Every structure is written in structure tokens, then in C-alpha cells.
Amino acid sequence: MMPAAATTRRPASGIQxxxxxxxxxxxxxxxxxxxxxxxxxxxxxxxxxxxxxSIPFADNVDAQIFFVARMPxxxxxxxxxxTLATAGVVMQALLRNPLATPFTLGVSAGAALGAILVITxxxxxxxxxxxxxxxxxxxxxxxxxxxxxALATRPGRTISTAVLLLAGVTLNSFFSAxxxxxxxxxxxxxxxxxxxxxMGDLDVGSFEPIVASLPLVLLAxxxxxxxxxxxxxxxxxxxxxxxxxVDVARTQRLAFLSSSLATSAAVSLAGPIGFVGIVVxxxxxxxxxxxxxxxxxxxxxxxxAFLVGCDLVARTVLAPVEVxxxxxxxxxxxxxxxxxxxxxx
Amino acid sequence: MAARQKELIAAVCVAAMLSGASLVRxxxxxxxxxxxxxxxxxxxxxxxxxxxxxxxLFAIGAGPQVAGVSSYDDFPPETKALPRVGxxxxxxxxxxxxxxxxxxxxxxxxxxxxxxxxxxxxRVYAYRHAGIGNVLxxxxxxxxxxxxxxxxDRAVRDLQAQLDTVRARVRGRPRPRTMLVIGRDTGAxxxxxxxxxxxxxxxxxxxxxxxxxxxxxxxxxVQPSNxxxxxxxxxxxxxxxxxxxxxxxxxxxxxAVWNLLASVPAVRNNRVHLLYGDYLLxxxxxxxxxxxxxxxxxxxxxxxxxxxxxxxx
Numbered sequence: 001m002m003p004a005a006a007t008t009r010r011p012a013s014g015i016q017x018x019x020x021x022x023x024x025x026x027x028x029x030x031x032x033x034x035x036x037x038x039x040x041x042x043x044x045x046x047x048x049x050x051x052x053x054s055i056p057f058a059d060n061v062d063a064q065i066f067f068v069a070r071m072p073x074x075x076x077x078x079x080x081x082x083t084l085a086t087a088g089v090v091m092q093a094l095l096r097n098p099l100a101t102p103f104t105l106g107v108s109a110g111a112a113l114g115a116i117l118v119i120t121x122x123x124x125x126x127x128x129x130x131x132x133x134x135x136x137x138x139x140x141x142x143x144x145x146x147x148x149x150a151l152a153t154r155p156g157r158t159i160s161t162a163v164l165l166l167a168g169v170t171l172n173s174f175f176s177a178x179x180x181x182x183x184x185x186x187x188x189x190x191x192x193x194x195x196x197x198x199m200g201d202l203d204v205g206s207f208e209p210i211v212a213s214l215p216l217v218l219l220a221x222x223x224x225x226x227x228x229x230x231x232x233x234x235x236x237x238x239x240x241x242x243x244x245x246v247d248v249a250r251t252q253r254l255a256f257l258s259s260s261l262a263t264s265a266a267v268s269l270a271g272p273i274g275f276v277g278i279v280v281x282x283x284x285x286x287x288x289x290x291x292x293x294x295x296x297x298x299x300x301x302x303x304x305a306f307l308v309g310c311d312l313v314a315r316t317v318l319a320p321v322e323v324x325x326x327x328x329x330x331x332x333x334x335x336x337x338x339x340x341x342x343x344x345x
Numbered sequence: 346m347a348a349r350q351k352e353l354i355a356a357v358c359v360a361a362m363l364s365g366a367s368l369v370r371x372x373x374x375x376x377x378x379x380x381x382x383x384x385x386x387x388x389x390x391x392x393x394x395x396x397x398x399x400x401x402l403f404a405i406g407a408g409p410q411v412a413g414v415s416s417y418d419d420f421p422p423e424t425k426a427l428p429r430v431g432x433x434x435x436x437x438x439x440x441x442x443x444x445x446x447x448x449x450x451x452x453x454x455x456x457x458x459x460x461x462x463x464x465x466x467x468r469v470y471a472y473r474h475a476g477i478g479n480v481l482x483x484x485x486x487x488x489x490x491x492x493x494x495x496x497x498d499r500a501v502r503d504l505q506a507q508l509d510t511v512r513a514r515v516r517g518r519p520r521p522r523t524m525l526v527i528g529r530d531t532g533a534x535x536x537x538x539x540x541x542x543x544x545x546x547x548x549x550x551x552x553x554x555x556x557x558x559x560x561x562x563x564x565x566x567v568q569p570s571n572x573x574x575x576x577x578x579x580x581x582x583x584x585x586x587x588x589x590x591x592x593x594x595x596x597x598x599x600x601a602v603w604n605l606l607a608s609v610p611a612v613r614n615n616r617v618h619l620l621y622g623d624y625l626l627x628x629x630x631x632x633x634x635x636x637x638x639x640x641x642x643x644x645x646x647x648x649x650x651x652x653x654x655x656x657x658x
Contacts, residue, residue, distance in 0.1 A: 043572065065572055068571055068605055131533035193528060196568070320562065320573050322573075
């Protein structure tokens with residue numbers, strides 16, 4: 001699974017060369033998985049037929065399967081996997097806690113509350129190509145992030161990670177309580193649907209929801225791009241980072257906002273798919289070390305490959321019945337993570 | 346020792362023996378507690394935690410005997426005035442006891458609750474959710490418990506006759522491969538749940554003259570991926586939604602969601618039907634009406650135009 005170019009040996013040529021090697025190696029892995037995944041599924045399709053322009057689209061079942069059923073799933077998996085993995089890296093650096101995930105500070109609980117309200121009470125708004133459930137979960141996620149941000153930041157002061165963590169965890173519990181309350185008011189079928197939503201689902205059915213999520217995702221990635229050097233120093237400690245010239249308050253805000261935006265976009269697109277945001281960063285650190293200039297791009301690419309791969313398992317292993325992708329990531333990620341914990345301690 | 350004292354001691358001994366014996370007898374009659382024995386008289390005060398059984402009780406004329414219903418009951422409208430006692434996950438035992446029922450209808454999975462009422466000497470009927478045969482048996486069972494055996498038999502015959510009528514109406518006609526959708530996110534082709542090869546909805550589809558697209562998966566509900574739906578290519582898609590028919594605009598939008606699966610025959614031939622009504626999803630006396638609605642969607646030409654409304658019940 002480990003690409004040849006990404007060995008843990010430190011090449012002498014410096015960070016640029018390693019970055020190039022990592023992007024090439026992990027990029028090749030991600031590209032290979034993303035190219036392979038749409039070819040495999042519960043049914044066999046003919047690629048030649050799928051790309052045959054002479055057959056009208058409505059008559060071309062192979063093209064339908066390829067372009068409606070598989071490609072959107074694979075792309076969603078790539079976007080969500082990359083986003084959750086990098087958001088996890090940033091969250092772990094910001095909180096200086098290896099157990100932090102993109103969902104630690106309540107963003108996913110806010111998203112879940114929004115989604116569950118719409119599933120239970122039926123109302124909700126359609127915004128452009130986004131149907132009511134994604135709209136509500138995006139709103140819930142952004143609301144949760146805004147609340148935590150307002151609670152934990154003071155103008156001009158650095159964020160206390162303890163306060164941030166407590167505010168986030170408390171908000172998480174509070175939203176979870178609201179979710180339980182709404183579920184309690186809902187009837188059985190709605191409760192079942194909300195539980196299913198919580199397991200995550202990449203079968204978005206068209207490219208439109210993916211395109212709609214891209215502005216947020218790209219904004220978050222642009223913010224990630226300026227973070228690595230400061231995150232390296234921040235993960236050692238806020239004090240030593242500021243003595244080395246890092247604007248700690250600004251870096252913390254940027255880290256929090258970028259990872260929250262990324263998580264909001266990912267969760268509203270595919271539900272709160274667990275373990276990607278914690279397992280992928282740790283796996284990547286095992287392979288490339290702790291330098292965020294390498295960990296961030298490698299996590300994005302490896303996260304994409306990991307989630308697309310998990311979804312491939314999810315949709316083929318029990319076909320025609322599907323396993324929720326969140327179950328697959330947890331089943332593969334959980335034992336691995338425990339092994340990692342035991343090994344490290 | 347005085348004679349009076351001897352008499353008193355004897356009397357106390359006799360009383361103690363008698364009460365001891367009766368306690369033993371009681372304990373033998375009901376080893377789990379000292380509750381009165383359960384009578385076999387018709388139930389006069391019934392509490393139902395199961396909405397479709399409540400519906401059955403009203404349909405067989407036992408409505409006046411119903412003393413309490415679940416928090417989800419809304420049919421028939423008379424149930425709205427009755428005390429609510431929780432449901433599957435949150436039965437309010439105290440409230441149920443306070444209603445002094447002599448029959449409590451619970452879900453088959455509520456075994457603890459069942460034991461609680463049995464210990465209190467209250468009769469319990471455990472409803473198990475299954476196919477149409479089970480619905481008919483439930484009608485017979487609760488009719489017997491409510492002392493309305495004849496009404497129950499009549500309701501069973503009526504329902505069977507309605508189902509037979511529908512079956513006869515569509516007999517010999519080509520049976521479209523039908524995907525019966527029982528849940529979907531609004532405004533998107535996501536979170537789609539369909540009927541699998543067991544349960545009353547599957548049987549209803551069979552009676553209404555359709556072949557279940559997912560009959561091979563022996564579960565009540567299945568969540569197919571878009572790929573599976575494209576590959577299985579249903580001739581007809583029928584969506585069952587609870588509640589009343591929405592605006593024409595909403596209806597149009599929800600139907601257009603399926604246009605994504607352009608190669609599916611149901612979509613190409615404009616045979617996607619959105620049906621609205623609580624009766625479509627309730628395993629009770631209105632199944633006949635549900636079968637009729639379903640058959641009209643699947644086989645419109647089997648029903649003369651003059652007969653557009655269908656049975657009123």
C-alpha cells in the first residue's frame with residue numbers, strides 16, 4: 001500500500017525534493033485508486049460502451065452506471081476523504097492532541113442536528129442544486145463552528161486550547177442531546193433514516209452536490225496552504241512558537257476556521273464519515289514524519305485514496321446490499337488505530 | 346390458662362393457617378407474584394401501544410373499549426381524544442396502570458413490559474409485525490380478546506374480499522417489475538429505501554399485480570445504490586409517502602428527481618408514481634384500499650374511467 005517514493009528515509013536534497021516525491025508518490029496512489037474504482041462495482045460494465053457517444057445517454061446503461069452511479073461516488077469519496085484527513089491534521093496540531101478529529105469541536109454534531117431536523121420534520125429549503133438535508137447540515141455545521149469560535153476567542157489574544165477543547169466538547173454533547181431529543185420525538189422510520197445518515201453515504205447521484213461543495217473546500221485548502229510552517233512550531237507549544245515569530249493568535253484562528261469550513265463542506269456532502277480524520281493523519285505521520293509541509297499534502301492524497309478504497313469495499317462486498325461506508329472506515333480504521341495506540345505507549 | 350385465651354390462640358392459629366393456605370394457593374396460581382388471576386372475560390378497557398392495532402380495534406367496533414393509545418395514533422380521528430401512553434421506545438407504564446386496563450397491546454419486542462403487566466395480572470397481547478396473513482390473524486386475535494369475534498371475522502372477510510377483488514381485477518395482465526419506494530430524502534435521489542421480499546408491502550404489491558424488483562432480498566426494507574437501481578431497471582417506480590398530497594409544484598419537483606436515472610424504463614416511459622396517504626403504509630383494515638390504489642397506479646387500464654375514485658373506505 002505504501003508508495004515507493006514515500007519511504008521514511010530522509011533524503012539529503014531537502015524538503016522540496018521530499019515534497020515533490022511525496023506528491024508524486026501519493027498522487028499516483030490516489031490517481032490509481034480513483035481511476036480503478038469506477039471500473040469496479042456490483043455489476044460489470046463495458047467501458048467502450050460507456051464512452052460510446054453514438055448511443056443516446058438514455059439508452060446507454062453502461063454510461064449511466066459509470067457517470068451517474070460510480071463517478072460521482074468516487075469523486076465525492078476523493079473530496080471528502082482529502083478534506084476530512086487534512087482537517088484532522090490541522091485539528092490535531094491546533095489542539096496539540098493526537099486524539100483530535102475533525103468532529104471533536106462539534107461541527108459534525110451541528111451538521112447532524114440540522115440534517116436530523118429536516119429528516120424528522122420534513123420542511124427545509126432547497127438552495128440551488130442542494131437538497132434540503134445538505135443545506136440544513138451545512139447550516140448546522142457552520143452554526144456550531146461559529147458558536148465555538150465566539151466562545152473560545154478573545155480579540156487580540158491567543159486561543160487557549162483547553163478552553164477551545166472544552167467549548168467544543170460541551171457543544172458536541174449539547175447538540176447530541178438535542179439530536180437524541182429530536183430522535184425521541186420522531187417515529188421509527190425517521191429514526192432509522194437519521195441513524196443511517198450518521199453512518200455516512202457517498203452515493204450522491206450527480207456531480208452537482210460535489211461542485212456545490214467545492215468553493216468551501218477550495219477556500220479551506222487555500223487556508224491550509226499557508227499553515228504548515230506555523231503549525232510545525234505551534235504543535236511544539238504556543239510560547240515557543242511566538243518566540244520564533246509566529247503570530248499564534250492568527251495561526252490558531254486560521255487553523256480553526258479552515259478545518260471547520262472543510263469539515264462542514266465534507267459532512268454536508270456525505271454525512272459524518274468517521275475515522276478518516278484520525279486514522280489517515282496518523283498513518284501518514286508514520287510514513288512521512290511530522291513535518292506539516294509534508295503531512296498535509298500527503299494526508300489529502302492518502303485520505304482521498306483511503307475513502308475511495310473503503311467505499312469500493314462498501315459497495316461490492318455484500319452486493320446488491322451495501323454496507324454504509326462509515327461502517328467500513330470504522331471497521332478498518334478502529335483496529336488499526338488501537339494497534340497504533342498500543343504500539344506508541 | 347383461661348379458656349378464653351385458649352380459644353383466641355386457636356382462632357389465631359386457624360386464621361394463620363387459612364391465610365397461609367390461600368397465600369400458597371395464590372402463589373401456585375401465579376408463581377411470579379400475588380396478583381389476581383387473569384380473567385377470560387372480554388376486555389373492557391384496552392390500552393394499545395400499536396397504532397395499526399388501535400385502527401383494527403376501531404374497525405371491529407371495539408372503539409368504545411379503547412382507554413388509551415400510543416403517542417403516534419392519529420387514525421381514526423376518535424383516537425385524538427384518548428390518553429396517550431408513549432410508544433415502542435417510551436411506554437409510560439405508570440400512565441398505563443393508572444388507566445386500569447384489562448388488556449394491553451404491546452409490540453412483540455417489548456418483552457419487559459409484557460412481563461410487567463403479566464405480573465400485575467393484566468392481559469397482554471404482543472403484536473408482531475409481518476405479512477398480510479399476520480394482519481388478518483391480529484384482527485381475529487384482538488376481536489376475540491375484545492369479545493367481538495363475529496365482528497372480527499366479518500372484518501377479516503371484508504378485507505380478504507377487497508384484496509381478492511383487486512387481485513381479480515389485475516389477473517392475467519402483464520406484471521411490471523416494480524420498485525416500491527418507502528422512503529427517500531426530499532428533493533434528491535438519496536437515502537432511498539425500497540420494499541424487499543418480505544412484509545405486507547411486498548405482498549400488497551404482489552396482489553396489485555406487480556413483481557417486486559427486490560423480491561430476492563428477504564428483508565422488509567432495502568437501501569439500493571443508484572447503480573443497483575440502474576442495473577435492475579424497474580418498469581414502474583411507485584413511491585409511498587405518508588401524509589396528504591403536496592402542491593403540484595412539489596409533486597413535479599419530487600418526480601423530476603428520478604430523471605437522473607434516464608435509462609430506467611420507468612423513467613423513460615413516464616411510469617413513476619408518487620402516492621400519498623397514511624393508509625398506504627398502515628398494516629391494518631385499510632390494506633384493501635391501499636391495494637386498490639397501488640393496482641390503479643400499476644394497471645390504469647384495468648380500471649374504467651367512471652370508477653376513478655375507488656372504494657370510499
